[in-house]
Amino acid sequence: MKITKVRARVFEWKGHTVTPTPHFCSNAMDELWDKGDSMGTFRFHGWTTVEIETDTGLVGLGNVALAPRIAKAIIDQYLAPLVIGQDPFDYEYLWQRMYRATHAWGRKGIGMAAISGVDIAIWDLMGKAVNQPVFKLLGGRTKEKIPCYASKLYRTDLKSMQQEAQSYLDQGFKAMKMRFGYGPKDGPDGMRENLRSVAAVREVIGEDIDLMLECYMGWNLEYAKRMLPRLERFQPRWLEEPVIADDIDGYAELNQLTSIPISGGEHEFTHYGFRQLLEKRAVSVIQYDTNRVGGITAARKINAIAESFSVPVIPHAGQMHNYHLTMSTLASPMSEFFPVHDVEIGNELFYYLFEGDPEPVNGFLDLDDDTPGLGLSLNERYFDQFTIIE
Numbered sequence: 001m002k003i004t005k006v007r008a009r010v011f012e013w014k015g016h017t018v019t020p021t022p023h024f025c026s027n028a029m030d031e032l033w034d035k036g037d038s039m040g041t042f043r044f045h046g047w048t049t050v051e052i053e054t055d056t057g058l059v060g061l062g063n064v065a066l067a068p069r070i071a072k073a074i075i076d077q078y079l080a081p082l083v084i085g086q087d088p089f090d091y092e093y094l095w096q097r098m099y100r101a102t103h104a105w106g107r108k109g110i111g112m113a114a115i116s117g118v119d120i121a122i123w124d125l126m127g128k129a130v131n132q133p134v135f136k137l138l139g140g141r142t143k144e145k146i147p148c149y150a151s152k153l154y155r156t157d158l159k160s161m162q163q164e165a166q167s168y169l170d171q172g173f174k175a176m177k178m179r180f181g182y183g184p185k186d187g188p189d190g191m192r193e194n195l196r197s198v199a200a201v202r203e204v205i206g207e208d209i210d211l212m213l214e215c216y217m218g219w220n221l222e223y224a225k226r227m228l229p230r231l232e233r234f235q236p237r238w239l240e241e242p243v244i245a246d247d248i249d250g251y252a253e254l255n256q257l258t259s260i261p262i263s264g265g266e267h268e269f270t271h272y273g274f275r276q277l278l279e280k281r282a283v284s285v286i287q288y289d290t291n292r293v294g295g296i297t298a299a300r301k302i303n304a305i306a307e308s309f310s311v312p313v314i315p316h317a318g319q320m321h322n323y324h325l326t327m328s329t330l331a332s333p334m335s336e337f338f339p340v341h342d343v344e345i346g347n348e349l350f351y352y353l354f355e356g357d358p359e360p361v362n363g364f365l366d367l368d369d370d371t372p373g374l375g376l377s378l379n380e381r382y383f384d385q386f387t388i389i390e
């Protein structure tokens with residue numbers, strides 16, 4: 001089998017989006033004195049799809065969710081020429097070709113996200129070629145079903161957050177993640193608001209439901225050191241991305257500070273990046289996203305390293321490219337799940353772009369043993385809601 005064409009398309013949402021509200025989610029921009037919509041650059045309302053065609057007629061489907069137009073340019077100009085004419089089953093060689101050829105600028109960030117999109121399409125192709133689901137090529141079914149946690153609860157009025165939390169309980173979820181709305185700039189009042197929101201959600205869900213807390217890089221080390229002891233009484237499953245991704249020593253200090261596990265990784269790249277996080281004991285939960293970290297080829301290597309450190313892997317984003325990895329390894333106990341809802345932050349765009357993602361039932365997802373590849377196809381029903389750039 002030979003790759004004959006790589007088609008990268010950008011899908012930019014032009015449908016309805018939920019109006020952003022203040023203190024929606026703390027984030028890396030909050031440290032600045034800028035006014036206005038600090039979450040603006042973290043709304044992902046565009047996506048790049050990658051379709052790899054072969055001389056057998058099989059087509060593999062991948063995706064990239066960061067800086068879509070840049071990802072497409074990288075794929076068209078740099079990556080496609082490196083894989084066209086090649087055998088997709090030489091996936092390690094092709095990954096190394098893309099990684100080394102773009103090493104001057106692509107080993108982290110959007111360069112590696114673009115490589116991820118091509119790599120995911122290659123794995124979809126291989127699964128289709130041997131008529132097996134991708135997880136069967138990685139390690140097979142290690143779980144009867146995949147436990148998943150409901151991930152939304154962005155900061156709003158406490159009553160609405162409590163109603164949303166209750167709705168996840170009613171759907172049978174045994175775990176859920178909420179977002180903080182305040183950080184260092186908001187002083188003691190902001191701290192009180194952060195603690196009140198956690199108390200309000202805990203009041204609804206009780207002690208037996210796992211509650212994860214998301215900072216999305218919106219705090220700093222000093223603020224996180226003050227907040228963590230105040231949060232211990234809520235027994236969170238983890239505190240996520242308290243500081244910016246480059247503050248690895250800050251992560252490590254926080255991860256040893258209290259009984260609260262620190263999680264991170266959705267803004268880290270390749271097995272080299274995760275080796276550093278693990279060697280420094282910077283995180284107690286790894287959260288790469290397969291469409292950023294280096295695709296399935298890199299993610300499976302990280303799974304093996306994490307297993308040797310006994311650090312669980314719970315990938316960022318509930319999406320098929322991550323589910324197959326979680327199914328294939330005991331190192332990954334559960335998945336994130338983004339409840340389908342109006343387009344807000346952009347995570348939910350995946351459901352408007354693709355068909356095939358499994359629906360959770362009572363807090364569990366399952367993958368089909370008989371669906372080859374990743375089991376995804378483009379959802380043409382919503383194409384008119386997107387501006388499509390070929």
Ligand SMILES: O=C(O)[C@H](O)[C@H](O)[C@@H](O)CO
Pocket residue numbers: 025151179214216266316317336345347
């Ligand atoms: O962990 C997550 O789900 C991500 O950090 C979110 O996608 C991001 O939008 C912040 O909530």
Ligand SMILES: [Mg+2]
Pocket residue numbers: 214216240241266316
């Ligand atoms: Mg996160």
